[in-house]
Amino acid sequence: MQAFRRWEFSLTKSNDQTADLWQQAFNSAVAYRENVPEMPILPLYDAAEAHARFGGELDEESQSSEAVLAHILGQAEGGILQFTSPRFFGFVIGASHPVGVAADWMVSAWGNPTAYAEMSPATVAMENAVCTWAADLMGLPKNCGAGIVTGATIANTVGIMAARNALLSQYGWDVEADGLFGAPEVHVVVGEQAHSAVFAGLRYVGFGANRVTKVATDDQARILPDAMERALENLSGPILVILQAGSINSGDSDPFADLIPMAKKRKAWVHVDGAFGLWLNAAPDTKHMLDGVEQADSWAVDLHKWLNAPYDSALVYTKDRAPLVSAMSATGAYLPEEGTFPNPSDSVMELSRRARGVPSYAILKTLGKNGVAEMVSRHCRLARLLGDKLRAEAGITILNEIASNQVAICCGEGTLGDPQTAQVLKMVQDRGKVFPTHGSWKGRTTIRASIIGHETQDEDIDLLANELIEAWRAVRKS
Numbered sequence: 001m002q003a004f005r006r007w008e009f010s011l012t013k014s015n016d017q018t019a020d021l022w023q024q025a026f027n028s029a030v031a032y033r034e035n036v037p038e039m040p041i042l043p044l045y046d047a048a049e050a051h052a053r054f055g056g057e058l059d060e061e062s063q064s065s066e067a068v069l070a071h072i073l074g075q076a077e078g079g080i081l082q083f084t085s086p087r088f089f090g091f092v093i094g095a096s097h098p099v100g101v102a103a104d105w106m107v108s109a110w111g112n113p114t115a116y117a118e119m120s121p122a123t124v125a126m127e128n129a130v131c132t133w134a135a136d137l138m139g140l141p142k143n144c145g146a147g148i149v150t151g152a153t154i155a156n157t158v159g160i161m162a163a164r165n166a167l168l169s170q171y172g173w174d175v176e177a178d179g180l181f182g183a184p185e186v187h188v189v190v191g192e193q194a195h196s197a198v199f200a201g202l203r204y205v206g207f208g209a210n211r212v213t214k215v216a217t218d219d220q221a222r223i224l225p226d227a228m229e230r231a232l233e234n235l236s237g238p239i240l241v242i243l244q245a246g247s248i249n250s251g252d253s254d255p256f257a258d259l260i261p262m263a264k265k266r267k268a269w270v271h272v273d274g275a276f277g278l279w280l281n282a283a284p285d286t287k288h289m290l291d292g293v294e295q296a297d298s299w300a301v302d303l304h305k306w307l308n309a310p311y312d313s314a315l316v317y318t319k320d321r322a323p324l325v326s327a328m329s330a331t332g333a334y335l336p337e338e339g340t341f342p343n344p345s346d347s348v349m350e351l352s353r354r355a356r357g358v359p360s361y362a363i364l365k366t367l368g369k370n371g372v373a374e375m376v377s378r379h380c381r382l383a384r385l386l387g388d389k390l391r392a393e394a395g396i397t398i399l400n401e402i403a404s405n406q407v408a409i410c411c412g413e414g415t416l417g418d419p420q421t422a423q424v425l426k427m428v429q430d431r432g433k434v435f436p437t438h439g440s441w442k443g444r445t446t447i448r449a450s451i452i453g454h455e456t457q458d459e460d461i462d463l464l465a466n467e468l469i470e471a472w473r474a475v476r477k478s
């Protein structure tokens with residue numbers, strides 16, 4: 001494995017211990033990020049080694065902050081996976097945009113629990129701007145209810161909680177006061193290719209992961225309208241329909257313009273898991289893929305995926321603010337009082353919370369509408385480019401139509417195919433130059449490449465394609 005520079009930090013000694021401490025962390029952060037493109041993507045030591053380094057008994061005695069920071073920096077070196085590399089293509093993972101990181105430092109330095117507008121005016125105002133700007137980029141209705149949460153899993157959960165409130169109140173049941181025992185049964189309809197996070201959300205809210213009607217999808221993970229029609233036909237009472245913008249396998253989305261009116265005829269609440277896919281609306285050349293998505297009732301979307309915000313942040317939106325606030329607020333406030341502003345704590349599960357929307361404020365303001373559009377559009381173009389390069393190699397198959405930024409890759413055929421695909425992936429990951437990850441789709445083991453890092457460019461895709469092709473040729477020969 002190639003050598004890389006250490007995370008050197010130079011100590012500029014001043015008379016201010018806090019300044020010295022922060023300077024050290026800052027220098028180390030700069031050195032780390034400068035090194036990332038040259039570093040092997042995998043960590044140099046494993047989880048067991050990491051626990052040996054950081055575990056053990058807590059010391060009896062106090063020690064200096066400087067010593068502790070030096071310990072963290074020294075011991076973590078080599079134990080970090082390069083998620084921020086422009087050649088990291090695993091899962092669906094953003095790459096912590098530098099201006100977001102800078103703003104995130106200030107969030108920690110300010111230490112403002114961002115619950116109430118009056119108490120933390122600047123951070124709340126920035127978060128409220130993020131809610132408005134992102135809704136606009138995603139083509140969602142004006143004046144949505146909005147909450148900034150930790151990730152799409154929680155955003156989906158909160159959206160389902162708002163749905164639970166609204167659906168049951170239509171049937172005269174106050175779920176916030178009386179709970180679920182004895183409540184009218186809520187029917188849940190989801191696509192059979194829904195993300196596991198949706199089922200986690202259903203569990204968290206007491207709907208159960210298995211008590212759902214699963215609707216068949218086509219070969220690109222899109223719900224079949226006929227199947228949805230049939231599923232809805234048999235249901236009466238409150239209905240929650242959960243759709244998807246951006247499948248992790250195909251990158252494609254459900255046909256909202258067909259499905260949502262169908263669900264609305266049944267007075268269903270429609271929730272959309274758009275963890276990364278909702279951002280497709282921000283680019284003129286991809287927005288058509290989400291036609292009709294604005295007709296839903298609630299949406300979940302990550303800020304730490306396609307916007308490349310540092311972990312952790314995501315948005316939940318509801319067309320009607322009232323059920324979101326009824327479900328989340330400790331005080332039951334609906335609308336801000338005259339002359340006041342929405343309080344973040346009314347729309348999320350947390351009371352005291354980090355101002356986790358502030359980094360996204362910085363990123364959105366830096367990129368502007370055009371910058372976000374350019375990034376989304378570039379990633380989709382690069383995904384198609386990768387597909388073209390790989391399809392040209394005998395024995396490599398692309399399982400998806402590459403509707404957006406995801407590429408599902410298989411090597412070989414028949415019973416040999418899956419183990420060969422796994423071997424190619426391992427070889428490529430071990431070489432450490434590029435980093436796609438494992439998937440499983442349509443009964444096949446796949447290599448999934450997500451093109452989503454803000455720095456990823458054509459040359460990174462060239463390298464990814466070459467690494468995969470070389471590994472495949474070696475595996476095929478052996």
Ligand SMILES: *Cc1c(COP(=O)(O)O)cnc(C)c1O
Nearest residue numbers: 092151152153195197273275302
């Ligand atoms: C990533 C993802 C999730 C989960 O998001 P987290 O931010 O990791 O909680 C849910 N749904 C889809 C479609 C995703 O891609």
